Amino acid sequence: MATAGLTVDEQKAVEEFQQAVVAPSMSKLVILDFWAEWCGPCKALTPVLEKVAASYADKGVMLAKINVDENKFIASQFQVQSIPTVYAIFQGKPVADLTSARTESQLGQILDQLLEKLPIGAGVEEPKQDIEPLLAMGEDVLSQGDGERAAGIFAQIADMAPDNAEAVGGLIRALVLADHLPEAEAALAGVPEAMASDPAIERASSALALAKDKPDDSEADALKAAVAANPKDHQARFDLASAMIASGDHDGAAEHLLTIIEADKDWNEGAARAKLLSLFEVVGLENEWVSATRRKLSAILFG
Known part of the structure; x- marks a missing residue:
């Protein structure tokens, strides 16, 4: 499948985010900290986050840090406007904004409330949640009209989950938007029969059919x-x-x-x-x- 569309840095950022945040969040509560070297408040908050994460480690909590200068693409997907910005992530989704909590007691209180409600350590019943943030990322880029980049994102997701109709359908629509109709046709032709009736694939098929009407x-x-x-x-x-x-x-x-x-x-x-x-x-x-x-x-x- 096509992998064009993302820069090398963006590809690396997506892969690292998947490994460092999304994958562990399937069974753990991940404290996601957006920071930068030049940010004074970030440096003040870091030891607090590290201490709280360590004290809650046996309860299924871990800390992940995103340097916004090195990972602008990921930060943009979370619409980070200022730093520090801190989220609690579970099964790939933000479940709480921890930014306003700056002390151990404040963080502990929020974490206690979350741990009472979330099935930490219970595993994931639906593996497709593993790629949900990446699918949202691809759809966001697609909605901005950047077919090349969206194709790269959806191609990576489809490689990770080839049986996910939303990923394959998104790839086809992105290829259509990027005017790569032969590749889109090939991708659609390769869809398994069992997946062909999925709404995401039907939507992609409609996009391809409409695009074929383009005259000179x-x-x-x-x-x-x-x-x-x-x-x-x-x-x-x-x-x-x-x-x-x-x-x-x-x-x-x-x-x-x-x-x-x-x-x-x-x-x-x-x-x-x-x-x-x-x-x-x-x-x-x-x-x-x-x-x-x-x-x-x-x-x-x-x-």
């Missing part, structure tokens, strides 16, 4: 001219919308599809509405853009 520049210009010459040419407008989707212009595509629906919602057996719903699925039904565009669609259909 001359075809796109011809479609624009056809629509300009005859605004009622629904087929030309539909083809133009398909081309815009393939090019990543979701706003322009939605505008043209909504125009068709407003003029004739049943045109071509509802093709414009079906295309728009496919776009919603690819972008993500929880996405704010989808919600806003869905409201426009509802206003046309039912307003």
Whole structure:
């Protein structure tokens, strides 16, 4: 699978974070401390964290430290704005913000409360939680429009968990966004039959299908001219919308599809509405853009 997209430092950071934080957090409570050499408060807090972690070690607590200057990529995923920033991590997820706790007693009180509620040492029933923070990281990069980097992240996750549909689907969508359609097709073709019906794979398949509609520049210009010459040419407008989707212009595509629906919602057996719903699925039904565009669609259909 493709591994392009991450810098060497980012690849190393993801691997080290997986080994140093995510993996042990499957059965332990990890105190995750974001710090830097130049940070005075960090140096004051370090011995407190080390002492508390040592005293709670037999209860399943450990300390992990992230130097924000050396691991900017990881720090950015946790949206660290200032340091020290300290989280309690369990099974790959932040379960408490410990930043405001600066004394042994304050930290101990919070840890005691967490240890009463969490099944520390009980193991993990669902191994997929092991990669959940990395999946979120990949989706975040994908949402920023960086297909190359997202492909690298999802490729690493898929190597770690080849049977995880979200990882494989994310890789395919990232390859599509990066305009690596042959690689995306190969990845989709390699999906096991048992995984093919998973929503994450179906979403990726839809993204690939929409991307294949991308015309060359001359075809796109011809479609624009056809629509300009005859605004009622629904087929030309539909083809133009398909081309815009393939090019990543979701706003322009939605505008043209909504125009068709407003003029004739049943045109071509509802093709414009079906295309728009496919776009919603690819972008993500929880996405704010989808919600806003869905409201426009509802206003046309039912307003």
